[in-house]
Amino acid sequence: MNMRIGQGFDVHAFGPGDFVMLGGVRIPHDRGVVAHSDGDVVLHALCDALLGALALGDIGRHFPPSDPRWAGADSRMFVRHCNAMLAEHGWALGNADITVICERPRIGPHAGAMRGLIAADLGVAVDAISVKATTTEQLGFTGRGEGIAAQAVCLLIPK
Ligand SMILES: Nc1ccn([C@@H]2O[C@H](COP(=O)(O)O)[C@@H](O)[C@H]2O)c(=O)n1
Ligand SMILES: C[C@@]1(CO)OP(=O)(O)OP(=O)(O)OC[C@H]1O
Numbered sequence: 001m002n003m004r005i006g007q008g009f010d011v012h013a014f015g016p017g018d019f020v021m022l023g024g025v026r027i028p029h030d031r032g033v034v035a036h037s038d039g040d041v042v043l044h045a046l047c048d049a050l051l052g053a054l055a056l057g058d059i060g061r062h063f064p065p066s067d068p069r070w071a072g073a074d075s076r077m078f079v080r081h082c083n084a085m086l087a088e089h090g091w092a093l094g095n096a097d098i099t100v101i102c103e104r105p106r107i108g109p110h111a112g113a114m115r116g117l118i119a120a121d122l123g124v125a126v127d128a129i130s131v132k133a134t135t136t137e138q139l140g141f142t143g144r145g146e147g148i149a150a151q152a153v154c155l156l157i158p159k
Contacts, residue, residue, distance in 0.1 A: 004091060004156040008048025008058075010041040013147040020148065022100060022107070023114025023131055024076045024121070029105045033148065036065040040075035041150040042098055042114060042131065047075075049096065049152040050082040054089055079121045087159060093122050094155035097130040101142050101149040107133035 017032015023042040033039035047059045056062075063070045063078055086092060096118070100107045111131040119126045136143045 002158050003094070004053040006049040006051070006053025006154045006156070008045040008050075008052060008152045009149070010044035010048065010059075011141075011147055011149045012039045012041050014145065020105065021075065022105075022110065022148075022150075023098070024074075024079075024117035025110050025113045027105050027110055031145075037063070037070050037073040037078075038075050041148055042100060042152075043075035043079050043118075045150040045152040046096060046098060046118065046154070047078050047082045049154040050079075050086060050093070050156075053154055053156045054085060054091065056085060056089075076117065076121055079118065083122050086156065090159050091156040092159045093124050093128060094157040095124075095128045095130070096122075096152060096154040098132070098150060098152040100131070100133040101136060101151070102133070102147075103135045103138065103143060103145055107131070 012033040012035050014031035015034040020027050020029045020033055021038040021040040114131045115126050115129045119129045141147050
């Protein structure tokens with residue numbers, strides 16, 4: 001069977017604020033993130049995985065951080081754009097698996113909501129989308145609470 005695989009990774013620094021956007025879900029937190037858009041590392045990593053599977057570059061190529069149109073943008077729009085590109089090139093998402101890397105906020109209580117939004121934006125069943133999390137045992141920049149990271153892998157199948 002013809003298939004394509006993709007992977008993505010994204011990091012944003014914590015900064016002033018009282019919430020973070022992760023997987024399209026607004027999560028109350030004692031920090032915000034520094035970003036041009038809404039800084040949703042889950043959706044940015046997912047977009048890079050989808051674009052990588054298509055060999056169509058990365059999110060910054062499609063939505064340059066220098067472009068004022070994307071200031072404060074809802075990253076779900078980036079995901080829907082990538083999904084349109086999948087269809088345009090004759091591919092559909094088989095499944096995606098995403099890992100959020102941070103000490104806090106806790107992701108478990110929000111993972112179901114993230115999966116639902118991502119599945120809706122990609123037009124797939126919820127069981128095609130996995131969202132999970134790990135700490136780095138207080139090691140490194142995520143361990144020190146300086147920022148948050150996410151990685152994603154996806155498998156594409158012919159449409
Ligand atoms: N931000 C996070 C980090 C972790 N979790 C959940 O806790 C489990 C244990 O994490 P370790 O890093 O100690 O292995 C992990 O498997 C997640 O279920 C979380 O919800 N949010
Ligand atoms: C999402 C975009 C949009 O301009 O900007 P940021 O929110 O800063 O996010 P990042 O992952 O650093 O870069 C990708 C950009 O495309």
